[in-house]
Amino acid sequence: MPNKLSGCDLHVHLAGSFYAEDLLAIGAPIFREVDWTARDFLDGYNAALNTKLNPVQLFAEALENPGAGFPKLKAAYVFGSEDSGDFEKFMWKYRFFSHVWGYGWEQGRETAVAMITQAVDHHKRQGLDYVEYRAGFWGEDEALRQKMQICAEALAAECDEMFTARYIIPLPREEPLSMYRATRQLLQEQPQLARIIVGVDLASREEGFPPKLYRELFQQMNRDNAAFPDQQLTAVYHVGETFFDKSLESAVRWCHEAALLGAKRLGHCIALGLDPAVAVSRRAKAHEAELVSERLDQIAYDLRFAAELRQFGVTVDEKKLLDEQQALLNRADDWVERPYNPLRFKEIRLRQTFVLAQLAEMGTPIECCPTSNLRIGGVPDAEHHPIHRLLASSAPLCLCTDDPGTFDITLASEVEWVVQHTDYTAESLAQRLGDPRRFQLC
Numbered sequence: 001m002p003n004k005l006s007g008c009d010l011h012v013h014l015a016g017s018f019y020a021e022d023l024l025a026i027g028a029p030i031f032r033e034v035d036w037t038a039r040d041f042l043d044g045y046n047a048a049l050n051t052k053l054n055p056v057q058l059f060a061e062a063l064e065n066p067g068a069g070f071p072k073l074k075a076a077y078v079f080g081s082e083d084s085g086d087f088e089k090f091m092w093k094y095r096f097f098s099h100v101w102g103y104g105w106e107q108g109r110e111t112a113v114a115m116i117t118q119a120v121d122h123h124k125r126q127g128l129d130y131v132e133y134r135a136g137f138w139g140e141d142e143a144l145r146q147k148m149q150i151c152a153e154a155l156a157a158e159c160d161e162m163f164t165a166r167y168i169i170p171l172p173r174e175e176p177l178s179m180y181r182a183t184r185q186l187l188q189e190q191p192q193l194a195r196i197i198v199g200v201d202l203a204s205r206e207e208g209f210p211p212k213l214y215r216e217l218f219q220q221m222n223r224d225n226a227a228f229p230d231q232q233l234t235a236v237y238h239v240g241e242t243f244f245d246k247s248l249e250s251a252v253r254w255c256h257e258a259a260l261l262g263a264k265r266l267g268h269c270i271a272l273g274l275d276p277a278v279a280v281s282r283r284a285k286a287h288e289a290e291l292v293s294e295r296l297d298q299i300a301y302d303l304r305f306a307a308e309l310r311q312f313g314v315t316v317d318e319k320k321l322l323d324e325q326q327a328l329l330n331r332a333d334d335w336v337e338r339p340y341n342p343l344r345f346k347e348i349r350l351r352q353t354f355v356l357a358q359l360a361e362m363g364t365p366i367e368c369c370p371t372s373n374l375r376i377g378g379v380p381d382a383e384h385h386p387i388h389r390l391l392a393s394s395a396p397l398c399l400c401t402d403d404p405g406t407f408d409i410t411l412a413s414e415v416e417w418v419v420q421h422t423d424y425t426a427e428s429l430a431q432r433l434g435d436p437r438r439f440q441l442c
């Protein structure tokens with residue numbers, strides 16, 4: 001009987017799935033050949049972490065004298081709780097592996113497949129039976145499609161009656177269409193991969209990229225799904241994870257808008273569960289300023305959902321909103337600043353409740369990644385973790401790891417974390433969440 005909660009991970013980045021021991025195993029034959037200065041890796045890492053990293057020495061020592069050497073390699077790679085809150089540090093530690101990963105891909109198919117097998121085997125040993133991996137690649141046209149094909153085939157080769165792997169292709173928000181087209185073209189050329197490549201993900205930097213930018217992409221995807229019924233792609237969407245570029249009302253709205261676009265699952269949605277008073281306490285003047293265009297979108301949204309918002313106790317003064325809209329119309333590239341007060345906090349909490357109820361109605365699950373939120377999502381501590389609000393709502397919810405290797409966590413340890421830090425027991429949590437496999441893409 002598979003473990004209901006700790007056997008199925010729906011939000012995992014493949015390049016974040018390598019544990020320190022995997023880094024050592026993959027790096028062992030190549031660490032002396034890797035150019036560690038390429039792409040400013042060493043300089044960037046040392047500046048961000050205020051250290052003098054010597055990767056060759058770390059690998060050599062970890063191999064010659066594992067007792068003393070391996071913990072040093074691990075400390076240089078794992079993004080632990082002591083690093084929390086510093087996204088810059090996270091990116092450089094993440095790149096420690098990416099550097100080896102990139103070098104491995106240059107060596108050709110065999111090395112690439114061996115690396116993927118390393119990560120998937122680790123997941124199998126942990127007792128996982130279903131994982132949807134996200135892995136983005138680089139290169140032009142054929143070289144790009146070739147990497148995606150190798151990845152899909154390597155994941156397909158890992159599937160058996162005990163384990164299922166699926167592949168989600170991340171689309172860069174700046175320019176999602178070319179990666180989307182490459183995915184479609186790959187499926188046309190290799191239709192057997194449609195079994196493995198099941199979706200795309202709006203990923204990477206979220207700030208500055210409102211959901212409205214992707215309306216056309218979703219329409220295109222729907223048309224293509226209708227035209228190629230055997231090659232269905234569904235979208236998942238990272239949203240409400242980092243949102244210092246805007247007001248809290250807008251951050252809450254973006255989560256709703258991503259679901260309205262047709263995203264099948266939403267990654268993180270910290271904005272729906274983090275208390276507004278806590279959110280603004282994270283930085284000086286946090287969330288007070290936003291682009292006039294955001295404020296205008298918020299006004300349009302409040303007018304559209306006026307009746308529904310009122311049902312949840314949110315005040316919507318249409319006359320006032322229309323006047324504000326009129327006053328802002330010719331200032332779309334300007335910024336507005338609106339400070340917070342207790343009444344506004346109260347209304348934002350009601351807006352969170354409203355959107356969580358909407359997600360419940362639409363059946364759109366939130367992928368909650370507890371440790372990731374604490375270490376890179378700007379959540380100050382366990383007590384103020386968004387998961388408390390998310391669990392208390394009726395929104396569908398699943399627990400995921402995001403980058404289990406980089407954080408040195410497992411899905412089982414995430415489930416355990418929730419049991420430890422909430423009022424739920426293992427049984428009541430399993431009951432609240434249900435089987436996450438019902439949210440899988442296919």
Ligand SMILES: [Zn+2]
Pocket residue numbers: 011013238267402
């Ligand atoms: Zn993620």
